[in-house]
Amino acid sequence: MNAGAAWARFGDGRWHFQHGPIDLVIGVDGDAAAVGLALASAWARFAGVLEELVGELALLRAPCPPVARGDAPRGPIARRMADACRPYAERFGLFVTPMAAVAGSVAQEIVAHFARPGIRRAWVNNGGDIALWLADGAAVDVGMVTDVAAPSIDGRLRIADTDAPRGIATSGWRGRSFSLGVADAVTVLADTAAMADAAATLIANAVDVDHPAVQRAPASSLRDDSDLGERLVTVSVGALPADAVAAALGRGERFARRCIDLGL
Numbered sequence: 001m002n003a004g005a006a007w008a009r010f011g012d013g014r015w016h017f018q019h020g021p022i023d024l025v026i027g028v029d030g031d032a033a034a035v036g037l038a039l040a041s042a043w044a045r046f047a048g049v050l051e052e053l054v055g056e057l058a059l060l061r062a063p064c065p066p067v068a069r070g071d072a073p074r075g076p077i078a079r080r081m082a083d084a085c086r087p088y089a090e091r092f093g094l095f096v097t098p099m100a101a102v103a104g105s106v107a108q109e110i111v112a113h114f115a116r117p118g119i120r121r122a123w124v125n126n127g128g129d130i131a132l133w134l135a136d137g138a139a140v141d142v143g144m145v146t147d148v149a150a151p152s153i154d155g156r157l158r159i160a161d162t163d164a165p166r167g168i169a170t171s172g173w174r175g176r177s178f179s180l181g182v183a184d185a186v187t188v189l190a191d192t193a194a195m196a197d198a199a200a201t202l203i204a205n206a207v208d209v210d211h212p213a214v215q216r217a218p219a220s221s222l223r224d225d226s227d228l229g230e231r232l233v234t235v236s237v238g239a240l241p242a243d244a245v246a247a248a249l250g251r252g253e254r255f256a257r258r259c260i261d262l263g264l
Helices: 032-046 049-054 076-092 098-114 193-206 242-261
Strands: 006-009 015-019 022-030 119-126 129-134 139-144 155-160 167-171 186-190 214-218 232-237
Touching (some): 022 032, 032 098, 049 076, 049 098, 076 098, 076 193, 098 129, 098 167, 098 193, 129 139, 129 155, 129 193, 167 193, 186 193
Antiparallel strands (some): 006 015, 022 119, 119 129, 214 232
C-alpha cells in the first residue's frame, strides 16, 4: 500500500519521499538508467515502510531488551532499530526504546536500493539522520547545522569510500525528537545510520547538567504517545555558566568514550 505516500523532485535534482512523519531527502549521482531503476526500487520499498512500522509500534515503543524472546521485532527495519539500541540497555542499564534509532534505520533501509552498478554515490537524509552509499572512488561532503531554527553550516566533513562511516546522525534538545540532555546538537559518525542514530540520541542525553536555566517537562505532557512516558525532557536551555557547560560536556565525552571502547 502507498496511500498517503508522496514523492517529488526538487529543482536541484534531489528527491523527496514523504509519508506521515517520515520525510526523506535523497541525493544520487550515477548513470541515468541506473538512477531511474534505483529510485523506482527505493520508492516501492518506501511506500510500505510506515504501515510496516505501525504494525509493530507497541513493541518499538517498549524498553529494550524485549521481555521475552517472542517479543523480538520481525520487520527488517524494526529489527535494525532494536539491534542498534539493545547494547545500551544491556551494557549501561539505560532506558532506551528502539524508537531511538527509527530515523537512521529507515534511511539505511532505503539507501540500500542504490547499491547497484551505475550508481556513484547516494545519500538518504531522514530529518538529519543520514545513510550513505559510496562506490569506489566516490566521496560526499557533509555540512553540520546545530540549530534548525536558524540554519547555517557550523562544520563540514568529507567522507570517502575508503572511510568506515556510512551513517551520520545528530541529536539534541533543539531537534525534532525529545532529548534528556542540554546539548544543542551531538553529531555521530558510525558504520551504519541506525548505529549513529542510537549513539547520537544517548550521547546527547548524557550531555546534561542540573541548572535553573534548564527547563524540563514530562515527555507525555508534550506528546501523549511519547515512548519516554513521564521522563523529563528538555524544553529550554538558557544561558549556562562556563562551569556548567564544562560539566555537561564532560559527562557526554566520558559516555561517548565508553561507547567507543565497547565498540558501539
